[in-house]
Amino acid sequence: MPFREINSKMVEAQVVPGQKMYSQRGAMLAYRGEVSFTPSITGGQGGVMGMIGRRVANEQTPLMEVEGSGTVMFGHGGHHIQVINLQGDTLYVEADRLLAFDGTLQQGTMFMGSQGGVMGMVRGQVTGQGLFTTTLKGHGAVAVMAHGGVIELPITPNRPVHVDPQAYVAHHGDVRNKLSTALGWRDMVGRGSGEAFQLELSGQGAVYVQASEEKL
Numbered sequence: 001m002p003f004r005e006i007n008s009k010m011v012e013a014q015v016v017p018g019q020k021m022y023s024q025r026g027a028m029l030a031y032r033g034e035v036s037f038t039p040s041i042t043g044g045q046g047g048v049m050g051m052i053g054r055r056v057a058n059e060q061t062p063l064m065e066v067e068g069s070g071t072v073m074f075g076h077g078g079h080h081i082q083v084i085n086l087q088g089d090t091l092y093v094e095a096d097r098l099l100a101f102d103g104t105l106q107q108g109t110m111f112m113g114s115q116g117g118v119m120g121m122v123r124g125q126v127t128g129q130g131l132f133t134t135t136l137k138g139h140g141a142v143a144v145m146a147h148g149g150v151i152e153l154p155i156t157p158n159r160p161v162h163v164d165p166q167a168y169v170a171h172h173g174d175v176r177n178k179l180s181t182a183l184g185w186r187d188m189v190g191r192g193s194g195e196a197f198q199l200e201l202s203g204q205g206a207v208y209v210q211a212s213e214e215k216l
Contacts (some may be wrong), residue, residue, distance in 0.1 A: 002014050002015075002021060002102055002140070002141050003083045003100070003141050003143055005081070005083055006073065008080050008081065008149065009075050009078055009079065009080055009081060010029065010073055010074070010075040010081070011073070011074050011075070011081050011083060011099070011100070011143050012071055012072070012073050012074075013066070013071065013072050013073075013074060013100060014071055015033070015035050015066055015067065015068050015069060015070050015071065015072055016069060017068070017069050019067075019103060019104070020065055020066070020067050020103035021065075021066045021067075021100060021101065021102055021103045022040060022063045022064070022065060022066070022098075022100065022101055022103060023063065023064055023066055023072075023074055023099065023100035023101075024061060024062065024063060024064075024076060024098060024099055024100070025039065025062040025063060025064045026062075026076070027074045027075065027076045027099055027100065028066075028072055028073070028074060029073040029074060029075050030072075030073045031070055031071065031072040031073065032070045032071050033068065033069050033070015033071060034068045034069050034070060035066065035067070035068035035069070035070045035072055036066070036067050036068050037064050037065070037066055038064060038065045038067070039062070039063075039064050039065075040063040040064055040065050061095040061096050061098065063098075065103075066100075074099055074100050074143065075099075076099055076145060077145070077216075079099075079145035079146060079147065079216065080145065080146050080147065080148060080149055080150060080210070081099055081143050081144070081145060081146075082143070082144050082145075082146060082150040082152075082169070082208055083141055083142070083143050084141065084142045084143075084144060084170065084172065084208070085140075085141050086105065086136065086137070086138060086139060086140055086141070086142065086172060087139060088137075088138065088139055089137070089172050089173050089174070089205065090135050090136070090137040090172060090173075091135065091136045091137070091142055091170055091171075091172040092110065092133050092134075092135055092170060092171050092172065092175075093133065093134055093136070093142070093144055093169070093170035094133060094134060094170075095134045096216055097144045097145050097146070097169065097170065097216060098134065098142070098143075098144060098145075099143040099144060099145050100142075100143045101136055101140065101141070101142040101143065102138075102140030102141050102142070103140075104138055104139065104140045105136040105137060105138045105139075105140045105142065106136070106137045106138050107134070107135070107136055108134070108135045108136075108137070109133070109134055109135065110133050110134075110135050144169060144170055144208070145216060146169045146208070146210035146212075146216075147210050147211070147212035147214045147215075147216070148210050148211030148212040149210070149211045150169060150208050150209065150210050150211070151208070151209050151211075152206050152207075152208055153206060153207050153208075153209060154205075154206050155171075155173065155175055155201050155202065155203060155204065155205050155206060155207060156204065157202075157203065157204060160200050160201060160202035161200075161201050161202075161207055162180070162198040162199065162200050162201075163198065163199045163201065163207060163209055164198065164199070164209075164213060165179070165197055165198070165199045166213035166214070166215065167209050167210055167211075167212065167213055168199050168207070168208075168209065169207075169208040169209060169210050170207075170208045171201055171205060171206065171207040171208065172205050172206060173203065173204050173205015173206060174203045174204045174205060175201050175202065175203040175204070175205040175207070176201070176202050176203050177199060177200065177201045177202075178199075178200050179197060179198075179199060179200070180197070180198050180199075180200045
């Protein structure tokens with residue numbers, strides 16, 4: 001595992017020769033050893049076509065390549081950091097929440113309508129996350145940012161988890177997600193609970209929920 005949590009807002013990464021990692025530009029706080037930081041012109045993996053795809057999907061965030069031999073401490077904006085270890089599955093997360101990730105992970109983008117159909121697209125609009133999201137797949141670690149602390153809620157078959165869309169951070173595993181509504185007459189007359197929309201996640205995996213309804 002390349003990341004060690006120093007505290008809730010800082011992580012340390014072990015950088016070894018021959019292995020590349022990516023981080024958000026400007027996220028380096030301190031380092032030891034012989035380490036280089038190079039702006040990633042393509043914004044991550046997948047070459048020029050991958051860059052074009054992410055730009056079209058509005059999932060492009062400034063990244064830099066981190067290589068060499070040593071240790072690097074990362075943090076950004078005082079945001080809380082959650083380290084997620086992937087064991088061959090896929091992480092779904094917004095690009096601007098990525099602090100750093102293992103260079104062995106395969107980066108891509110996913111159309112929200114492919115999970116949840118039309119409601120998937122509606123979810124993107126309700127949460128302000130747009131119509132696409134970033135995916136990272138493979139074996140490796142990812143450090144993501146959030147407001148407040150983060151809890152990991154397991155998702156098991158026949159026991160879906162419902163999350164406030166604004167508190168949703170990321171999820172991984174074989175998980176389907178859709179937007180559910182609970183609109184009633186009270187909502188129509190302005191006397192609703194304020195929880196008219198929930199994100200329902202079902203299948204096998206985990207969802208990460210932040211202790212705030214504020215976006216980054």
